[in-house]
Amino acid sequence: MIELILLTLVVLCLFALESRDLLTGTIVLSVVSLLSALLLYLLHAPDVAITEAAVGAGVSTVIFVWAIKATDRKDAT
């Protein structure tokens, strides 16, 4: 189970790095945060899991989405 989550995390992170659409990358990153929160919960660290879910999936996604809305959705490089 833990190995499966770790493998999925790596795949999702690579996808977020490679995606040209920044909004897709942001949503994938928030999924990564949710999955790592699940991983931390499975590893008996519920405190860190709450922080990861609230910061990673909540606040940072809001900040990223508003930055994308204020600038450009396509990756320029």
Add this chain to the structure above:
Amino acid sequence: MNPLRTSTQPRPAKQLVPQRISVVLPAVLSAVVVLGAAVFTLLPLVRLGTAWPVALRDHLEQRGVQESGACNLVSAIYLGYRAFDTLGETIVLLVAVSGTIGMIAGAGGVPRLERSKGHRTELIDVVTGKLGPVVLIFGLYVMMFGHMSPGGGFQGGVVVASGIVFLALGSRAGGRSRITEPGNLARIEALGFLFLVIASLVGSFTGAGYFGNPLARAGISPVVYIIALNAVIGLKVGAGISLMCVAMLGEAES
């Protein structure tokens, strides 16, 4: 068709290959360096077979709950045994929020986004407006019960901040609430930090030392001090992060 056009056409293809190498090579090099550093650091830990220091771990496991009164040992450590580090963490967060607000103000505020119909739907307004208070209550619960269940000031504060951001998103259609006004949030954060500094200093005057528990001599359970610190830190973190988010939403000038 145009001879000039055909002669220049192969050029991008030729340039493409060195460009890709120049992009890939530093990435591969840095990956090798990072992997090497990781192996160099971790190998002695695995190979040397030195015993892990266990004295502190055993002490905390056996006596921690008794000494601090907090069932959640994580809270007992970061607000009881290592409260000084927690003060440093809150200062780091304070500096981060101040820097963000300073950058936003220095850039002349957030650029006003055009109100396109596609992005603002009734759905977002209604759902975030209704969900906000529930998330706020949950954040307060995580904050106040950090000594018994997983959570605490930082975690609860971030959940409170999410609730305030929800309220700010939901109330843009017209209704306003005083909790999403940047001035009030800044005031809450400043007051929270003031109370934290006062709470850290009180111990010095009662003889318990800096960040010592001033209630220890009065015979009150030391967990009260942890609950108070959790509440203060939660309010401060929640107000700070939501102030940052509300300022980025472009409400700062109102």
